[in-house]
Amino acid sequence: MYALFVLVPFLSSFILNLPFRKVNKRLSCGVCAVLFLLQMAVSIIPGLGLDKINPAVLANIFNFDLGVDVLSKVMLFCIGLVALVTLCANSLFLKDSDDKFNFINILLIAVAGMNGIVLAKDIFSLYIFLEITAVASFILIAFNREELGLEGAFKYILLSSIASVLMIAGIALFFLVSASTHFSAIHSALLAQDKSLLINLAMALFLAALFIKAGLMPFHGWVPDAYTAAPAAASVFLAGIITKTAGIYVLIRILVSITGFSLSIKSVLLFIGAFSAIIGALAALTQSDFKRMLSYSSISQMGYIILGVGAGTALGLAGAALHIFNHAVFKSLLFVNSAAVEQALGSRDIHKMGGLGSQMPITSLTSVLGSLSCAGIPPLAGFWSKLIIIIALWSAGYQTYAVIAILGSILTLAYFLCLQRSVFFGKLNAEFKHIKEAGFSLVFPALLLAVIIVGAGIFLPLVLDKFILSFNTVLGG
């Protein structure tokens, strides 16, 4: 069953390019929407088949060694959700039917790659699917073939290649000590050879690679350019899920399945997390470009997630996983809002805006909800994940980092208040009087994501206990 998460998106993309392309073009958007909705449903609704053993027919053909735990389920749901939102944004922004169709194909390949990352139990398989996601990301960033987009894609290719080299060197060293690339085999070998220099070197290479992929400071060089230059729909997808899957998820998976949380690893994670959370937020405060501010905000929130992981406890991991979900939702929402504003005004300079709330009430309302959730204001969803991360840091004995996390939240609130005041509040500029609310394909995903933010904020407390407890099994291997 798990294999279908990779096979279905890939084969869909393949089949869509077979003869009858005209018919396929018309069907592609609907087919993808159904696929992504199915992925979301199957990953969270028990009994829909995700936990069942491979059906015999599939098992006879495909002998894949894949696995799923609560963290993978969170990721699979987020991938489906962000892909669905990207699909909606794509249908408005790309006018040409060929472009729309091509974008959908790349989206399917990226989803297949990310699903492969989430399901892999072998470090080399994980690397291959990371590369699939990276290739799809290059194409998405450069999709419009404009100068800025090509420059952003080139920067991403360069830094991603460095990350790939570091990662493959790390894999080679892990293989050297364990004679296998399976998570459990490497884990056993590492237990037998504790504190080996080779293992530390392998882990250092891997961490550096994943920090680049996650866009954490000081490895963030590609993030603002890539997010800003990419087409609106691609920005939603990149910021919403790609960096989280390729960077943060892989990091958590390597830590819980292979190396475990040593004191030195926790120290590195906490420092990088705190550094990214604070410097990312300070950098966001100084931006005048809507998307660039959101890019730095993403770096800051990635730092938050890493702080949760760095606590090294089940509570910290639960907080990190929850913040991955929340960030996927509110950052996708904010990028959809920025796309709506950019489409209406033809500019992303927030100093030239003002008073748009009266002209674009839905965009304005959903943007306020997304911003407040990102800043961790109760009772919105972002509050719970930030609260859990801060409690996890405090209870693990890292009180200083807990205080830094709170400071990061205050800074987040500060730059989002500046953004809201500059864009949606204040006096309406006379030249924007003709501006109208964005079209249905941007309003619908914005409303959907806003409902998730409010709904998750209200209902999360009811399931938090179960959610946190389930991370004991993740940490147990």
Add this chain to the structure above:
Amino acid sequence: MFLDLIILILLVLTALWTVMTRSLLRASLGLALASAILTLIMFNMGASLAAVLELSVCAGLIPVLFISVISLTQPLTFKEALEHMHSRMARFWVLPLIVIILGVILVLISVKFKAPLPAAQTPDSARFVLWHLRQFDLLGQIIILFGGVFGVVVLFKERKKSA
């Protein structure tokens, strides 16, 4: 051991030349040469199948692809090439230094690599490895190829609006 060391030094020198040379054509040839030397190391270590693949794909096919693309581009004039080389030297003069320092560090710490390394498990054949043990990776490779080809078509095909 002495032979290994010479081959390794040759590999590093060729790789450095590949990165620092002023002409794209020479860089492609340098890449082919580096791959060929890497093939020697692989043969020497008993990984003959990997060596054959390295030789045919990395030392053969890929440089041919590069050279065929380079032949479609406009070459630099001698003066431009010289300027380009000078700016490249100014930027990358530190690269050989880094390689030497890293080499010394690796030699020094290699003394401490005393971990009881297990022997590599060599399954029966490459066919068995590919079709039975690494099926998921094989699927991944197919998706990468498909994605890459699709990307080239999407990014380089002339679009209707720009026609």
